[in-house]
Amino acid sequence: MNSLKKILLGDQGLVVIFAVAFAIVSLTVPNFLSERNILGLLQSVVTIGIVACTMMFCLASRDFDLSVGSTVAFTGMIAVIASNMTGSIILGLAIALASGALVGAVNGFVIACFRINALITTLATMQIVRGLALIVSDGRAVGINDPGFYQLALSRFLGIPTPIWVMGALFVVFGFLLNRTVFGKNTLAIGGNPEAARLAGVNVVSMRIWIFALQGLICAVAGIMLASRITSGQPNAATGLELSVISACVLGGVSLAGGRAAMTGVIVGVMIMGIAENVMNLLNIQAFYQYVVRGLILLGAVLLDNLRSSASRR
Amino acid sequence: MTFLSVQNISKSYPGVKALSDVSFSVEKGAVHGLMGENGAGKSTLIRVLSGDQNADGGAIYIDGVKQDYTSVRDAFDAGVIVIHQELQLVPELTVAENLWLGRYPSRAGVVDTKQLVASVSSRLEEIGIDLDPNAKVSSLSLGARQMVEIAKAVMMEARVIALDEPTSSLSSRESEILFDLIARLKAKGTVILYVSHRLEEIFHLCDSLTLLRDGRLAAHHPKIADVSREQIIAEMVGRELGNIWRWRGRTLGPTRLEVSGIYGSTLPQPSGFSVRQGEILGFFGLIGAGRSEMMRLIYGADKRHGGKVTIDGVDVLPDNPRASINAGLVLCPEDRKHDGIIQGRSIEENIAISSRRHISPFGLLQLRKEAALADRFIDRLKVRTPSRRQDIVNLSGGNQQKVILGRWLSEQGVKVLIVDEPTRGVDVGAKSEICDILYELAEGGMAIVVVSSELPEVMGISDRIIVMCEGRLAGEFTRDAFQESEILTLALPDKNAAKNP
Numbered sequence: 001m002n003s004l005k006k007i008l009l010g011d012q013g014l015v016v017i018f019a020v021a022f023a024i025v026s027l028t029v030p031n032f033l034s035e036r037n038i039l040g041l042l043q044s045v046v047t048i049g050i051v052a053c054t055m056m057f058c059l060a061s062r063d064f065d066l067s068v069g070s071t072v073a074f075t076g077m078i079a080v081i082a083s084n085m086t087g088s089i090i091l092g093l094a095i096a097l098a099s100g101a102l103v104g105a106v107n108g109f110v111i112a113c114f115r116i117n118a119l120i121t122t123l124a125t126m127q128i129v130r131g132l133a134l135i136v137s138d139g140r141a142v143g144i145n146d147p148g149f150y151q152l153a154l155s156r157f158l159g160i161p162t163p164i165w166v167m168g169a170l171f172v173v174f175g176f177l178l179n180r181t182v183f184g185k186n187t188l189a190i191g192g193n194p195e196a197a198r199l200a201g202v203n204v205v206s207m208r209i210w211i212f213a214l215q216g217l218i219c220a221v222a223g224i225m226l227a228s229r230i231t232s233g234q235p236n237a238a239t240g241l242e243l244s245v246i247s248a249c250v251l252g253g254v255s256l257a258g259g260r261a262a263m264t265g266v267i268v269g270v271m272i273m274g275i276a277e278n279v280m281n282l283l284n285i286q287a288f289y290q291y292v293v294r295g296l297i298l299l300g301a302v303l304l305d306n307l308r309s310s311a312s313r314r
Numbered sequence: 315m316t317f318l319s320v321q322n323i324s325k326s327y328p329g330v331k332a333l334s335d336v337s338f339s340v341e342k343g344a345v346h347g348l349m350g351e352n353g354a355g356k357s358t359l360i361r362v363l364s365g366d367q368n369a370d371g372g373a374i375y376i377d378g379v380k381q382d383y384t385s386v387r388d389a390f391d392a393g394v395i396v397i398h399q400e401l402q403l404v405p406e407l408t409v410a411e412n413l414w415l416g417r418y419p420s421r422a423g424v425v426d427t428k429q430l431v432a433s434v435s436s437r438l439e440e441i442g443i444d445l446d447p448n449a450k451v452s453s454l455s456l457g458a459r460q461m462v463e464i465a466k467a468v469m470m471e472a473r474v475i476a477l478d479e480p481t482s483s484l485s486s487r488e489s490e491i492l493f494d495l496i497a498r499l500k501a502k503g504t505v506i507l508y509v510s511h512r513l514e515e516i517f518h519l520c521d522s523l524t525l526l527r528d529g530r531l532a533a534h535h536p537k538i539a540d541v542s543r544e545q546i547i548a549e550m551v552g553r554e555l556g557n558i559w560r561w562r563g564r565t566l567g568p569t570r571l572e573v574s575g576i577y578g579s580t581l582p583q584p585s586g587f588s589v590r591q592g593e594i595l596g597f598f599g600l601i602g603a604g605r606s607e608m609m610r611l612i613y614g615a616d617k618r619h620g621g622k623v624t625i626d627g628v629d630v631l632p633d634n635p636r637a638s639i640n641a642g643l644v645l646c647p648e649d650r651k652h653d654g655i656i657q658g659r660s661i662e663e664n665i666a667i668s669s670r671r672h673i674s675p676f677g678l679l680q681l682r683k684e685a686a687l688a689d690r691f692i693d694r695l696k697v698r699t700p701s702r703r704q705d706i707v708n709l710s711g712g713n714q715q716k717v718i719l720g721r722w723l724s725e726q727g728v729k730v731l732i733v734d735e736p737t738r739g740v741d742v743g744a745k746s747e748i749c750d751i752l753y754e755l756a757e758g759g760m761a762i763v764v765v766s767s768e769l770p771e772v773m774g775i776s777d778r779i780i781v782m783c784e785g786r787l788a789g790e791f792t793r794d795a796f797q798e799s800e801i802l803t804l805a806l807p808d809k810n811a812a813k814n815p
Contacts, residue, residue, distance in 0.1 A: 179679075180678060180679050180681070181674075181677050181678055181679060182670060182671060182674050182677040182678075182679065183677055185663060185666075185667070185670070185679065186667075188656075188659060188663075189656045189659060189663070189667055192656040192657050192658045192659050193652075193655065193656045193657055195652060195653050196647075196652070196653050196654055196655060196656050197656060197667070198615075198635060199613075199615055199635050199645065199647060199653050199654075200635075200656075200667045200668050200721065201635055201636045201639040201667075201668045202636075202667065202668075203636055255658075259656070259657065259658040259659065260658055
């Protein structure tokens with residue numbers, strides 16, 4: 001009993017729970033383990049997974065970003081419109097990435113330089129950016145002219161769709177950035193104690209701006225992938241994404257109080273969200289119930305986290 | 315007739331004996347002074363009295379009845395109320411609401427505002443406090459807020475009121491009003507415990523006096539008229555300097571750090587001083603004298619409004635800790651928990667946070683080098699820990715201090731080291747170790763500034779001492795002229811200074 005408790009409350013507790021849940025689901029839910037279903041599952045978490053990479057940095061530095069859903073929609077829209085207008089997909093994507101990074105940098109600038117609460121700032125930009133997406137598209141979906149754009153989401157490499165590769169690559173890149181670079185360590189230090197980090201010579205202001213700019217840039221990647229998959233720019237795409245992403249991060253053990261984050265945790269968090277939804281679909285559970293289940297999973301994860309930190313304090 | 319009697323109170327914290335065997339008694343309706351240097355045990359005694367901390371041994375008697383309360387709540391019920399320096403009021407509520415907080419008069423859950431205000435104004439009038447019950451606390455001056463706290467204590471039928479440094483942030487006029495109020499409470503028979511560093515106030519207000527030193531009773535004077543100012547200072551200090559400091563002489567080089575006319579919102583009076591190569595300069599003063607504020611200004615932690623800081627003749631950019639570090643100026647802050655350690659991160663990361671930029675090409679960590687660096691300083695500073703991966707919050711205060719020191723020793727080209735309260739919460743053995751490290755660094759040519767509110771420590775390790783008092787440099791002593799009583803006299807705010815806040 002005690003050793004079980006130790007495993008569950010240890011650092012890898014969530015991974016263990018995930019592995020057990022995965023095994024149970026594989027054995028009991030028909031069709032779950034088929035290649036088709038697994039690829040579909042991974043496809044369905046691409047947007048959340050990509051955005052979670054940088055949301056992890058935001059949360060780790062004790063900040064917050066509510067504007068990610070709007071930014072994903074806005075940059076997807078920009079990618080489509082700019083590609084259509086310039087006739088060049090490359091140029092369109094570049095413009096979309098730049099505008100995403102710009103939105104993020106503005107968030108970071110306001111939060112770091114004017115010391116305005118991240119929650120309020122990004123709540124404001126969330127609405128502003130959503131508004132911009134609606135304005136540039138006149139509130140309608142914008143179709144893609146060049147079918148080459150579809151290939152971003154449709155193409156496969158070694159039998160696996162490109163978006164899954166992109167997500168995997170970003171997991172690796174941001175895992176490395178968090179654990180093996182000065183940038184990652186400074187992010188965690190700011191989250192652990194911003195004032196001490198500042199006095200230890202960390203440039204907290206510029207770090208914050210960079211973290212948010214990165215968040216915007218990665219939202220643009222997610223927005224482009226999403227636009228390609230739904231074959232259009234949708235001004236109302238990705239509503240509520242911010243909450244799913246933050247849920248996935250918290251599920252993965254990222255502390256909302258800052259200073260604690262792990263890429264593996266976030267990946268597991270993203271997967272748990274995806275699997276729960278997928279299994280409910282396979283079992284034909286009505287969509288309305290899925291909200292309830294998602295909320296319960298999140299609550300459970302936070303409770304586990306709470307137990308874990310009070311156990312480690314003892 | 316003895317009303318409050320404290321008998322053989324002892325209290326230990328891990329590694330520290332904060333109070334041992336302290337006894338004293340106070341007559342009914344008397345104002346009793348409580349004095350002692352920082353760390354003498356005054357705060358611990360007050361906390362035991364307030365029920366916030368439970369004593370390990372001893373007893374408290376009020377009016378002949380033994381008290382066995384174990385919480386602040388119980389102490390309230392017993393009529394013992396402590397008014398701390400940080401006031402416990404809700405700023406957005408009115409005076410009346412604050413006074414009734416927690417027990418609003420109500421009818422079926424609806425607050426009876428009329429009764430609330432009426433009862434408060436009659437009560438305020440009774441004890442002679444001139445305050446509008448409908449005023450918001452946030453709109454009141456600090457002095458007025460203190461009145462509200464005292465009124466609260468009176469409304470809770472307090473029999474013993476302890477005031478912890480009540481005048482430290484009051485103007486002299488506000489202080490006078492406070493003294494009048496204390497006189498009226500005294501006339502009502504309330505016992506007042508008065509903690510202060512200000513001798514003038516103690517003589518003006520108190521009937522009797524207790525002096526603490528190193529957690530022990532240094533002296534108990536039932537009649538304050540019988541003692542002199544000099545005697546009190548001698549009793550407060552009165553101790554041989556142990557040789558835990560093991561000071562050793564050095565040859566000093568040219569001026570390394572030069573500070574001139576520096577000031578900011580936290581330290582309005584421009585001040586300056588200089589430190590030579592290889593010199594250890596001590597900064598002594600009571601809490602609130604402005605020592606830490608001065609160091610934070612020099613380091614660039616707070617905004618500098620004017621003045622100049624140079625190292626070896628080169629200007630240091632203001633308001634930028636990063637620039638200071640690059641110029642070779644580093645600070646171990648006073649408030650370790652808030653400004654020093656990065657909670658939740660390992661010892662290794664806490665050491666390497668600044669110096670890792672020298673060993674991380676293109677911002678990529680060299681894990682092995684970092685581990686070696688951490689191990690080297692854990693070893694050199696004798697940090698007691700099972701592993702460099704240990705979360706820093708699990709270390710004792712002294713070991714945390716060593717880690718912060720390690721953070722700066724691992725930096726390259728440090729020329730000036732400022733350490734603010736380097737041995738606070740550190741046991742004697744670790745104190746000696748930290749001092750040895752400081753001497754070693756000074757011998758290497760570093761200029762070192764040691765800030766401390768422990769006089770023996772400053773005298774034990776410094777080559778020279780600057781005394782600060784109420785935001786000004788009050789005096790300077792070279793090692794051959796160190797005199798405890800003279801230094802302490804300069805550090806105590808005198809009557810004239812108190813009149814000009």
